[in-house]
Amino acid sequence: MKRFILLLGALLLAAAAHAQLTIDITTTGGRQIPVAIVPLAGENAQPQSVSAVVSADLSRTGLFRLVDASAVNPIPTEPSEVNFADWGARNAEALVIGRVEPQPDGRVEVRFRLFDVAKQSQLASYTYVVATAQLRATAHRIADVIYEKLTGDKGAFSTKIAYVVKRGTRYELQVADADGFNSQPVFASNEPIMSPSWSPDGSRLAYVSFDQKKPIVMVQNLAQGTTRAVAAFRGNNSAPAWSPDGRTLAVALTKDGLTQIYRMPSTGWPNPERLTSSAGIDTQPAYSPDGQWIAFTSDRGGSPQIYKMPAAGGPPQRLTFEGTYNVGPRFSPDGRSIVYVQRDGGRYRIASLELSTGQVQVLTDGTFDDSPSYAPNGKMILYEAQVAGRGQLAAVSGDGRVRQRLTSAAGDIQDPAWGPMPTN
Amino acid sequence: MKHIALCTVLLLALAGCAKDQKEAKVEDHSTPGTQQTAPRTEGTGSTTRPTNEGNITGNPLTDPSSPLSKRSVYFDFDSNEVKDEYRGLLQAHARYIADHRDARVRIEGNTDERGSREYNLALGQRRAEAVKRVMTVLGADGNRIETISYGEEKPKSQGHDEAAWAENRRADIRYAGE
Numbered sequence: 001m002k003r004f005i006l007l008l009g010a011l012l013l014a015a016a017a018h019a020q021l022t023i024d025i026t027t028t029g030g031r032q033i034p035v036a037i038v039p040l041a042g043e044n045a046q047p048q049s050v051s052a053v054v055s056a057d058l059s060r061t062g063l064f065r066l067v068d069a070s071a072v073n074p075i076p077t078e079p080s081e082v083n084f085a086d087w088g089a090r091n092a093e094a095l096v097i098g099r100v101e102p103q104p105d106g107r108v109e110v111r112f113r114l115f116d117v118a119k120q121s122q123l124a125s126y127t128y129v130v131a132t133a134q135l136r137a138t139a140h141r142i143a144d145v146i147y148e149k150l151t152g153d154k155g156a157f158s159t160k161i162a163y164v165v166k167r168g169t170r171y172e173l174q175v176a177d178a179d180g181f182n183s184q185p186v187f188a189s190n191e192p193i194m195s196p197s198w199s200p201d202g203s204r205l206a207y208v209s210f211d212q213k214k215p216i217v218m219v220q221n222l223a224q225g226t227t228r229a230v231a232a233f234r235g236n237n238s239a240p241a242w243s244p245d246g247r248t249l250a251v252a253l254t255k256d257g258l259t260q261i262y263r264m265p266s267t268g269w270p271n272p273e274r275l276t277s278s279a280g281i282d283t284q285p286a287y288s289p290d291g292q293w294i295a296f297t298s299d300r301g302g303s304p305q306i307y308k309m310p311a312a313g314g315p316p317q318r319l320t321f322e323g324t325y326n327v328g329p330r331f332s333p334d335g336r337s338i339v340y341v342q343r344d345g346g347r348y349r350i351a352s353l354e355l356s357t358g359q360v361q362v363l364t365d366g367t368f369d370d371s372p373s374y375a376p377n378g379k380m381i382l383y384e385a386q387v388a389g390r391g392q393l394a395a396v397s398g399d400g401r402v403r404q405r406l407t408s409a410a411g412d413i414q415d416p417a418w419g420p421m422p423t424n
Numbered sequence: 425m426k427h428i429a430l431c432t433v434l435l436l437a438l439a440g441c442a443k444d445q446k447e448a449k450v451e452d453h454s455t456p457g458t459q460q461t462a463p464r465t466e467g468t469g470s471t472t473r474p475t476n477e478g479n480i481t482g483n484p485l486t487d488p489s490s491p492l493s494k495r496s497v498y499f500d501f502d503s504n505e506v507k508d509e510y511r512g513l514l515q516a517h518a519r520y521i522a523d524h525r526d527a528r529v530r531i532e533g534n535t536d537e538r539g540s541r542e543y544n545l546a547l548g549q550r551r552a553e554a555v556k557r558v559m560t561v562l563g564a565d566g567n568r569i570e571t572i573s574y575g576e577e578k579p580k581s582q583g584h585d586e587a588a589w590a591e592n593r594r595a596d597i598r599y600a601g602e
Contacts, residue, residue: 192574192578194541194542194545194575194577195541195542210574210577210578214530214572215545215572215573234570235549235570235571235572236545236546236549236572236573238542238545239542239545252542252545252546254546254549254553254571254573257553258546258549258550258553259545259546259549259550281543281546281550283542283543283545283546284540284543297540297542304543325539327539327540327542327543328540328542328543341539341540343539346538348538348539368537368538370539370540370541371540371541389584414541415541
């Protein structure tokens with residue numbers, strides 16, 4: 001069991017002034033790739049250290065061990081300046097070097113190289129010319145390259161997350177970078193906000209607003225800031241879920257009695273098509289990545305369990321059988337697993353179910369864990385963990401080995417949702 | 425199950441569960457005009473409690489001595505059974521709604537904080553729906569009752585113990601304009 005804490009700098013945003021995020025990572029077993037990330041030459045003169053962000057990104061995955069590279073002098077910036085034998089002696093398997101150089105137009109050029117220390121060969125080399133305000137985003141892109149070269153999987157460091165922050169009676173829907181930085185409020189209300197859901201292209205957020213004193217499904221265009229009520233029927237309107245092509249929203253409505261699942265165009269529609277018809281509660285729809293299925297929660301069998309049905313409706317098939325409370329399914333990006341919330345002896349935890357084998361694994365050890373959401377590379381699952389009555393962001397790897405807790409001093413954080421891969 | 429039992433008890437004096445549900449359905453399909461005449465004619469029931477109306481000055485909905493000022497129905501954990509102790513309260517509201525054809529009501533269901541938010545939203549709505557069903561059975565026009573839920577989102581008690589949870593497993597009756 002290995003445990004370390006990263007203290008990341010202060011946020012200086014109107015919404016979260018001086019809020020400090022502490023990221024607490026717990027790793028159990030498994031090999032970690034030792035990687036040396038040398039400070040980039042010239043980065044000290046910039047408002048943002050690139051190597052610090054890259055190091056934090058890689059550390060958070062639990063898949064890397066950072067080899068101390070702070071005392072290297074002079075800082076190597078070219079392959080010819082690298083002493084591979086020295087890095088081998090420090091047990092580094094991979095090495096990152098680079099430099100940041102101001103350009104005449106005020107922008108900066110960021111160059112980095114990734115080496116295989118044992119083979120003394122270059123694995124990647126990239127150059128970016130960006131505004132200084134983009135240094136953090138550039139560092140995430142560098143971390144994505146390193147992660148993919150060393151693990152074979154796509155990195156998800158350049159993605160966004162959405163979540164709800166409650167402070168007193170004030171609710172804010174916020175969008176932030178995947179590491180919790182650069183949070184921006186996109187909608188605020190004195191009434192609750194729930195269940196943010198990203199459109200597959202990341203351009204829109206669907207969510208549930210109680211601004212009209214009852215739950216209504218809204219869709220907000222993030223670039224334009226325009227908002228539209230897409231489901232405001234009699235009773236409750238909630239649990240929006242996008243089809244993979246972004247054209248259809250599955251929602252939970254009570255316009256015909258108890259909560260049932262309907263679908264409609266994501267632009268809204270006066271006559272949503274009813275997909276379920278049970279005598280109980282059917283809610284929390286989630287499309288499979290291929291768009292063929294909808295997983296959902298239903299208590300038609302006496303206790304809430306997870307079912308799936310064809311996306312156009314049709315006979316449901318029960319997927320969970322252990323326990324009396326299994327709710328809120330989300331498919332993994334490869335469609336092979338679902339994660340959900342299970343109750344066991346009064347404790348609510350995130351579990352995963354492998355669909356081909358029926359194998360269930362409990363991934364978290366909290367008391368009130370809720371709202372699991374896969375990273376778009378399928379490697380981590382973001383969720384809400386209650387600590388001392390306050391919601392906090394937490395994440396766990398798909399195999400349960402690596403856990404992170406992102407603690408913010410400000411507010412009660414609810415309903416996180418991990419956004420898609422950036423489109424560019 | 426328990427729900428059906430309660431329904432049966434309430435309706436033994438009337439015509440029975442099945443028949444009343446049929447009647448409720450018929451009401452659903454009638455036009456607003458005809459709905460309003462039906463409870464109105466039976467609404468001579470207002471003469472059955474002349475003393476009430478005579479004594480109450482101001483709004484009976486807010487008069488503390490009127491059962492109509494009581495608005496909350498509490499539930500057990502994981503249950504949407506409307507307990508017998510709320511029958512009098514719901515009877516009073518059902519009669520008021522039948523007598524006042526402009527009265528529009530929203531029943532707001534709530535849950536305690538435990539469990540998944542979206543599922544709790546659905547559970548709260550089922551509690552509101554259970555209260556509505558009892559009121560409909562007792563003569564209220566279901567078309568003028570909207571059921572919604574706040575789930576666990578608007579706890580009346582902010583605590584995190586059994587007492588707070590019991591306070592928050594609740595459905596509230598709210599009249600339009602209040």
